[in-house]
Every structure is written in C-alpha cells, then in structure tokens.
Amino acid sequence: MTADPIAELLAGVARADRECFRRLYSETGGKLFGVCLRILGNRSEAEDALKEVFARAWQDARRFDASKGDGMVWLVAIARDHAIDRLRARPARATDGAAPPDRAEVLPDSEAPAAKGAARRLADCLELIDPARSAALRSAYLSGLSTEALAHHHDVPLDTMRSWLRQGLAKLKECMEA
C-alpha cells in the first residue's frame, strides 16, 4: 500500500489518540454521512447511524489492517453495514420509505487516484453486463435495498431479481479477475 492518510489516522485512533479521531471525523464524516443518508433516506436516523459508525471506528480501529486494505474502504464498510442493519430492522413495509434506487447512477471517477485503476476496471466490467442488471447491481449496492425491494422497484419477479444479482456478481468477478 502506498500512502493512505486515512489508514494513518486509523492507526492513531487504534492508539486511542483523540486528536487523530477528530481529524478522522473531519476527513471522512461527510462521506460516511452521505452513505448513511443514502441508505436510510432519513436525516435524523442517518445522524444516529453516523454516531454509531464513529463509535465503532473508535472501538474497532485496532482491527483495521493497513497491509490488507484501504482505510476509507474499511470505514465505508462499517457505515454501510450499520445503515443496512438499521434498514433491515425496520418493520416490513418501511423499506418503501428508503431512497429509491437510481437507475441513472453513474460511477464517477474515484477521489483516490490509487483506486482509479480498480474503479475503471469495475466500470468496464459492469458495462459488459446487461444494462438493466448492472443498474440493479449499482443501485442495490448504493441503496442497501433487499432483493425483494429491488424486485418491486424494478418491477420484476423476486426470482428474476435474485438471479440478475447473482449472475451479475459472478460475471463481475470473472471479468475483474480476467
């Protein structure tokens, strides 16, 4: 791994350095709030989720291994996991209140130059998949919607959506490893 400023801040947090924690928040809070807001579609719940995300980051920072991954990817995973857990824990019909999947979700150039190669490759691989399916994959990832909710939003049967997602994932892996 080349220089990863977020990983360096996480190393500080793992040493219980509160100044590093504040800097981590100022560097990543906006992005992680964007994650929570996108998935939960509700500002006050997203705020609660973000508090939990940073509490976990403080507690779990020592489990982050910079030799195995990117600091921002690790943090976004915490935010997505927690926000999706909250979304799933809502009463059944409440999934309708979540942000609808955006069919025109674009894949902008990544902010981290080091990630550009991987982003380009993922984007290329997504293009090889049927457009409706790759749109479903993107919106699934970003919105955190369940297969059932996605089937509803895309107006296809549940089994169809499930096989779109699974085949899409399998093709993506094959393409990215090629």
Next chain:
Amino acid sequence: MNEPASDMPEREALAAEYVLGTLALPERLAAEALVDSDTNFARLVDEWRDRLSPLNAGYAPVTPPPGLLEAVEKRLFPEPEAPHRRPWLWGVLAAAALAALALVTVLPTARPPAAIVVTLTGENQPLVIDARFDPEAGELTITRSAGPAAAPGQDHELWLIPEGEAPISIGLVREGDLTIPIATLPAGTTLAVTLEAEGGAPTGAATGTPLVSALIGGS
C-alpha cells in the same frame, strides 16, 4: 428456477450478496455470524468488499450537522464530566466537576505497585477528605483533613462509584481514619461523600448530593 442460479458456490454467493447488501434480515444475520466464526467466509467478504469498493464513489458526501462529533466524544469519553449515570450525581458533578476534579492528584508514592492518593473536594466546600489506596495491603484509608464533622444526627457517607455503575456505600467518615478493605481502585472510579442521616442513607442509595468527590485518574 429457469435460469442457473449462479456460477459461484453457495458460500461465495452469500458473501457477495452480503456485501452487495441485498440479503433479507435472517440471511444477513447468518452471514454476520459467519464472518465472526469462519475465517474463510470472512476472507471472501473482504475480497468482495474490495471488489465492489469502487462503487463507493457513488456516495455523495453530505456535511453532517454541527455538534455530532462532540456527541460521539461525549459518549466515548465520559470521564471529564461524570463516570456514571445516576441523575443526582450527574447533575452535580457536571456543574461542579471541573473545579473540583481539577484538584485531584494521583501520586505514585510507592512502587510496585503504586499507592493512589486523591483528595476529595467540592466547590465552595470547606470539607476536604483525603483518600489513600494501598494496593499491596488492599486497603483504602479515608481521612477528613479539613472542614467540620457532620452535625449531630447526621453522617458523612462515603460512596464508591465504579465507572458507569451505581454508587456503592462503603462507609461513614467520622473522627479518625476510616479503613476499608478493597481489592482494586480502577481508573474511572469516583469517590464521593454525601451528607446523610446518622448511620447512613436508610435505603442504601444516596439521598444527598455529593459534598466532595474525586475521580480516580489513570496512572
């Protein structure tokens, strides 16, 4: 099932769908449990997190509301205010704590292991109580070093408040030294003295507000 389900083994498909975020709650919980119990599954999840991570660029940053970091810090680092949730002490310590706790000192006087010496003080409070914990002997010694004794019919009651827990009565501070056998006095514990009816609070829970207190700091 007209179409083939997947080119991936079931385990890997589960890892991929978990990272994608599409699993229903029961499957999601099962996957989370597997991450903790099965290192191979955890590795598959990590691989999928990396593989799909370029999609993170699709999350637009949104500035969080002001004060959110402070709320997190308050939750994570409660020590400077009050290490427990009892309302009667919380309010008092929150108000008077900084002045009082600023006077707390932790002096290693012997080693190893070091004794802990703290002074219990309160704002505008003539009462001053010294506490000395000797870990080797397992004894906490309490001495009123300044201020008046409790009036007739009343007692100064000493409370030990483990971090995040309810106060525990550990004795009455009268004339002379009070020696209490305790095994440890961890950092984050608060010692406080309240004014109670003679013989101590009848229910075992403090009824008065703390006159003086001290927070045990790190060594």
